[in-house]
Amino acid sequence: xxxxxxxxxxxxxxxxxxxxxxxxxxxxxxxxxxxxxxxxxxxxxxxxxxxxxxxxxxxxxxxxxxxxxxxxxxxxxxxxxxxxxxxxxxxxxxxxxxxxxxxxxxxxxxxxxxxxxxxxxxxxxxxxxxxxxxxxxxxxxxxxxxxxxxxxxxxxxxxxxxxxxxxxxxxxxxxxxxxxxxxxxxxxxxxxxxxxxxxxxxxxxxxxx
Amino acid sequence: xxxxxxxxxxxxxxxxxxxxxxxxxxxxxxxxxxxxxxxxxxxxxxxxxxxxxxxxxxxxxxxxxxxxxxxxxxxxxxxxxxxxxxxxxxxxxxxxxxxxxxxxxxxxxxxxxxxxxxxxxxxxxxxxxxxxxxxxxxxxxxxxxxxxxxxxxxxxxxxxxxxxxxxxxxxxxxxxxxxxxxxxxxxxxxxxxxxxxxxxxxxxxxxxxxxxxxxxxxxxxxxxxxxxxxxxxxxxxxxxxxxxxxxxxxxxxxxxxxxxxxxxxxxxxxxxxxxxxxxxxxxxxxxxxxxxxx
Numbered sequence: 204x205x206x207x208x209x210x211x212x213x214x215x216x217x218x219x220x221x222x223x224x225x226x227x228x229x230x231x232x233x234x235x236x237x238x239x240x241x242x243x244x245x246x247x248x249x250x251x252x253x254x255x256x257x258x259x260x261x262x263x264x265x266x267x268x269x270x271x272x273x274x275x276x277x278x279x280x281x282x283x284x285x286x287x288x289x290x291x292x293x294x295x296x297x298x299x300x301x302x303x304x305x306x307x308x309x310x311x312x313x314x315x316x317x318x319x320x321x322x323x324x325x326x327x328x329x330x331x332x333x334x335x336x337x338x339x340x341x342x343x344x345x346x347x348x349x350x351x352x353x354x355x356x357x358x359x360x361x362x363x364x365x366x367x368x369x370x371x372x373x374x375x376x377x378x379x380x381x382x383x384x385x386x387x388x389x390x391x392x393x394x395x396x397x398x399x400x401x402x403x404x405x406x407x408x409x410x411x412x
Numbered sequence: 413x414x415x416x417x418x419x420x421x422x423x424x425x426x427x428x429x430x431x432x433x434x435x436x437x438x439x440x441x442x443x444x445x446x447x448x449x450x451x452x453x454x455x456x457x458x459x460x461x462x463x464x465x466x467x468x469x470x471x472x473x474x475x476x477x478x479x480x481x482x483x484x485x486x487x488x489x490x491x492x493x494x495x496x497x498x499x500x501x502x503x504x505x506x507x508x509x510x511x512x513x514x515x516x517x518x519x520x521x522x523x524x525x526x527x528x529x530x531x532x533x534x535x536x537x538x539x540x541x542x543x544x545x546x547x548x549x550x551x552x553x554x555x556x557x558x559x560x561x562x563x564x565x566x567x568x569x570x571x572x573x574x575x576x577x578x579x580x581x582x583x584x585x586x587x588x589x590x591x592x593x594x595x596x597x598x599x600x601x602x603x604x605x606x607x608x609x610x611x612x613x614x615x616x617x618x619x620x621x622x623x624x625x626x627x628x629x630x631x632x633x634x635x636x637x638x639x640x641x642x643x644x645x646x647x648x649x650x651x652x653x654x655x656x657x658x659x660x661x662x663x664x665x666x667x668x669x670x671x672x673x674x675x676x677x678x679x680x681x682x683x684x685x686x687x688x689x690x691x692x693x694x695x696x697x698x699x700x701x702x703x704x705x706x
Contacts, residue, residue, distance in 0.1 A: 275576050276575070280574040302510075303577055305575075305577075313490070377488060
């Protein structure tokens with residue numbers, strides 16, 4: 204479970220994120236809200252990709268900062284826009300990311316290649332692939348090592364509708380045993396356990412099913 | 413004609429009356445077949461009631477589809493790391509080589525050959541070599557490091573950041589990798605120049621390019637740790653240019669002692685900055701003042 208306590212982060216003069224007390228339990232949690240409502244900033248904080256100005260985040264009661272290295276090995280993160288190293292092949296990028304995550308299992312790489320239907324393009328370079336397929340590769344890297352926390356910012360952006368439907372199912376299955384936090388403009392497309400709505404940097408609604 | 417017209421009008425009126433009468437008679441009967449549009453609350457109630465069934469159906473269907481394709485009891489079982497190597501600097505160093513494309517190493521090899529050729533050529537004056545190396549070696553190192561961050565996209569930086577290897581450590585390893593390659597380039601070129609019969613003191617010649625390269629390396633790592641990468645490049649670049657200006661002056665004056673002193677100071681500062689920053693990076697578990705970002 205992820206606990207948020209008095210989180211504050213200043214983004215600009217006029218905008219800052221402010222979330223009091225929040226618990227995100229195991230399952231699928233979808234965050235929705237208008238553009239600029241603070242979804243991505245919140246996800247960055249949850250994924251430990253940026254520091255809060257105030258407040259803290261805890262994972263199963265342990266503050267993030269206490270064991271950041273260990274915690275990061277348990278986080279799969281997909282930012283909203285990623286441009287990968289263009290000369291790397293699909294397999295090279297996955298190997299690189301797996302290595303950084305401390306996971307050298309070939310089986311793990313083979314598994315994500317199959318799950319995300321990337322086997323046929325494993326030797327293709329990033330710059331020769333469509334944006335949708337590149338997005339799938341970025342999604343695939345997040346699953347390497349089966350992290351307990353998955354943080355995804357608009358994960359299905361650029362992915363074609365048929366593949367998107369399949370991936371939603373895959374994510375729903377993964378969320379049965381893990382914590383998945385997804386920012387998406389269409390929360391109704393997901394079968395969620397928790398739905399957060401954000402507005403102007405604040406948590407507007409928190410519904411648990 | 414007029415009579416006919418009047419008869420038609422009467423017939424029309426009679427039909428309308430009959431239609432209205434029929435409609436009135438059937439209204440109560442048809443009313444039961446007319447469905448009123450559902451209210452929002454009713455829709456919400458229905459969705460809430462069906463949600464568990466949706467979930468079950470979704471899980472069943474997905475498992476059927478995906479598991480049959482994989483023929484695996486647990487879809488995600490293979491994602492678990494079967495061998496998780498202990499995190500080490502050597503492992504990180506090996507990983508960072510992925511970031512450098514083959515083209516980069518080909519370009520480096522070409523530059524190395526060119527440097528050997530230039531240094532070994534009898535037509536090149538020794539004084540020119542003294543100026544060439546302190547410019548090319550640190551420039552190559554800085555450019556090589558910058559190349560490793562060529563995907564300026566913030567998203568890729570964040571992906572690399574959310575891993576057990578702290579971002580500061582990743583930067584440090586890339587910098588040391590570039591420094592090591594620069595040393596090989598410089599030493600190879602220096603030896604080539606020395607063996608070609610140029611009248612130069614090998615140790616002084618090496619010190620001449622090693623000092624600015626080490627100063628730039630030390631400044632890059634120390635400032636990056638405290639202020640971030642952009643500041644690191646700005647300050648170390650400025651320091652290098654200033655150093656080169658002073659170098660020019662001391663060479664022009666042919667003041668060997670001053671030149672030697674200048675190189676010695678630069679080398680010492682570079683080493684102190686590098687060692688101090690590495691110690692801090694290791695002591696803080698690889699995180700700079702900002703816990704997460706570069």
